Amino acid sequence: MKISARSIGLWLGLPFALLLLIAVAFWWYWFRAPFEQLPQIHYGSRDGKPLVLDVFRPPRQNGAGVLLMVSGGWKSGSGSIRPELFAPFIRRGYTVFAVQHISQPDCTISGIVEDVTQSVRYVRHHAQKFGIDGTRLGVIGGSSGGHLSLMLGTTGSAGDPASADPVQRESAAVQCVACFYPPTDLLNLGSSTENPGDGGPPKSFVAGFGPRAKPHASWRILGRELSPIYHIKASMPPTFIVHGDSDTLVPLDQSQRFTEAARQAGATVKLEVRQGQGHGWPSMIFDIVRFADWFDQHLISKP
Numbered sequence: 001m002k003i004s005a006r007s008i009g010l011w012l013g014l015p016f017a018l019l020l021l022i023a024v025a026f027w028w029y030w031f032r033a034p035f036e037q038l039p040q041i042h043y044g045s046r047d048g049k050p051l052v053l054d055v056f057r058p059p060r061q062n063g064a065g066v067l068l069m070v071s072g073g074w075k076s077g078s079g080s081i082r083p084e085l086f087a088p089f090i091r092r093g094y095t096v097f098a099v100q101h102i103s104q105p106d107c108t109i110s111g112i113v114e115d116v117t118q119s120v121r122y123v124r125h126h127a128q129k130f131g132i133d134g135t136r137l138g139v140i141g142g143s144s145g146g147h148l149s150l151m152l153g154t155t156g157s158a159g160d161p162a163s164a165d166p167v168q169r170e171s172a173a174v175q176c177v178a179c180f181y182p183p184t185d186l187l188n189l190g191s192s193t194e195n196p197g198d199g200g201p202p203k204s205f206v207a208g209f210g211p212r213a214k215p216h217a218s219w220r221i222l223g224r225e226l227s228p229i230y231h232i233k234a235s236m237p238p239t240f241i242v243h244g245d246s247d248t249l250v251p252l253d254q255s256q257r258f259t260e261a262a263r264q265a266g267a268t269v270k271l272e273v274r275q276g277q278g279h280g281w282p283s284m285i286f287d288i289v290r291f292a293d294w295f296d297q298h299l300i301s302k303p
Helices: 005-031 087-091 109-125 144-155 203-209 216-225 252-265 284-300
Strands: 036-046 049-057 065-069 095-099 137-142 176-180 239-244 269-274
Touching: 036 109, 049 109, 065 109, 065 144, 087 284, 095 109, 109 137, 109 144, 109 203, 137 144, 137 284, 144 176, 144 239, 176 284, 239 252, 239 284, 252 269, 269 284
Parallel strands: 065 095, 065 137, 137 176, 176 239, 239 269
Antiparallel strands: 036 049, 049 095
């Protein structure tokens, strides 16, 4: 029987088409989850400017909430919100709160930390309205968003019971953290391309740290205040960090030293190193699935 070249081409193309179909189906299932979006909800204000977050609510909520720190270079905006990147959480029933902040240098980085702390209090106060349990909140982010995530994990404080504002009476503590390549020690930048070489703040962000960044003595105090590594305690929430070993902006050493210090303090911290990866890599989307696994373990399956 004679087989034509066209038939051979069709037969050879079938496995490729099948693989493509499987890949599309996989992408659609994991990264195109259905949700209801509640946009631009005001969680506070700074200097007359609104602080906003977007809520992404799945059809079937599991009761836990995830605050996504929308931040890169301590800059933020709605254009950076990409639902496909946190779809693994939506697919599992997590309600995601995409928290935006006023970008530096219009707001100091100290102010940004204060504002994202406010977002936790706000979400917790309105937990019933959003359909979640206020005692099961986690936080995720990357780079400066990872820094903010760790600041919340290490410094999230109790509310002020004497405050006239009911939101301020809420706790800012989170119960789980997962993040990518976070700056953890601003006083010891190591081999970072942002290291000025004189112990000062990261070169590109001096203005963002505000007037306290310029005198060396005040920077030592401010840098310590804003470095998660100096706020580690045994009671901090379970924390998962993923970091590339070829990152020149935020060197792996930042996560390694944080992890070791946390373990010595008796905290639960897990670090996974991505070989040959820098400050971001194409397959990070699969690491977000690992983040969701971490949250399942510590927010859903907890006693």
